[in-house]
Amino acid sequence: MKYICLGYYDKSKHDAMTEAEKQAMFDACFAYDDHLRANGHWAVGEALQPAETALTVYWKNGKVATTDGPYVETKEQLGGIGILEARDMNHAHQIVSQHPSLKYGSVWEIRPVGDLSEIRKASEHRRRKDTRDEAGHEGKK
Secondary structure (H helix, E strand, O other), X not given: OEEEEEEEEEHHHHHHOOHHHHXXXXXXXXXXXXXXXXXXXXXXXEEOOOHHXXXXXXXXXXXXXXXXXXXXXXXXXXEEEEEEXXXXXXXXXXXXXXXXXXXXXXXXXXXXXXXXHHHHXXXXXXXXXXXXXXXXXXXXX
């Protein structure tokens, strides 16, 4: 089963680290990522640019609106996302509990990936049917 792991960090703590501390943290984190890959638990992962580079898109007063920056103002920022392969939530928890970034103040949120395959199939079926109806072929019953 796949689990999305969202890694949060406190920017002020990160900014206060020395260059040597940052390098040690990244070396430990990348080594752990290599360990996860070697054991078949790493599906994909990416770091994110700082929160100030974000654009939040939402619906307001009947139209699309945007705000520069993240949606939620918090001390912690979303720093990256990883997708793990794990047997269950307990296994995902065990994997993430060993991530070296925790020792540097990071927080990880783990969520099971939602299976939308049946919903997607039903939507495709409805959309194919609607396309046929618009083309003047078999009407809806």
